[in-house]
Amino acid sequence: MADERPGMAAGEWEARVELAAAYRLVALYGWDDLIFTHLSARVPGPEHHFLINPYDMMFEEITASSLVKIDVDGMPVGASAHPVNPAGFTIHSAIHMAREDAHAVMHVHTPHGQAVSAMACGLLPHTQTAMIAAHDVAYHDYEGIATDLEERERLVADLGTRHAMILRNHGTLTVGDSVASCFLRLYFLERACEAQVLMLSAGPDGLNTPPQGVEEKVAAQSPPGGIGMLAKALAWPALLRKLDRIDPSYRD
Helix, strand or coil: CCCCCCCCCCCCCHHHHHHHHHHHHHHHHCCCEECEEEEEEEECCCCCCCCCCCCCHHHHHHCCCEEEECCCCCCCCCCCCCCCCCCHHHHHHHHHHCCCCCCCCECCHHHCCCCCCCCCCCCCCCCHHHHHHHCCCEECCCCCCCCCCHHHHHHHHHCCCEEEEECCCCEEEEEEECCCHHHHHHHHHHHHHHHHHHHCCCCCCCCCCCCCHHHHHHHCCHHHHHHHHHHHHHHHHHHHHHHHHCCCCCCC
């Protein structure tokens, strides 16, 4: 990982590189939404500062140095050459402040995620990927564009101790104790949503429902902590190597 930079707290530059990589990966997998939606990460230290995207940059452009450091109100800490969207941090700030393990929070508006968020059935346990994700997924009803600070309490209550959420009629969200684990949870959730949309495009009749007890078995085989270990030890290093082959400028 990159060295620390002058004027930054210990661990901040590493957090910047990791989050910039996540932004590039979200763009690479087609989960971005122009300049909208956010991925955030906590800056190490007691100040309750966070990193978030500049509001005027596409995800494919973001670098470690261009990320903006903000406070719990979404306001920049120190000088920044880029604007930020304080309203866009409403969801993130609630989770970061309520959950000690929420070092990273990722929220996207993919077509597949939005489609499943609009389905009354929610995420169906008809694929292995969905069964891996579903037992750790919470749901939050839509209350309008997330600018109402009072919504934060309800959102945190709905999330509880889980690490993923389907925001009804809105999109998807994941939480992690690292950028790596947060991203891998997002990957599984988005892949499950994509499979569900494809599955239901042929109609609901004739779907093969897994045998009784299998859903619970898969849940036991994929505990939240296991996802974190899989991400940090295996998947995330491989994803960083992929980015470095394509374009290592996210590290700048």
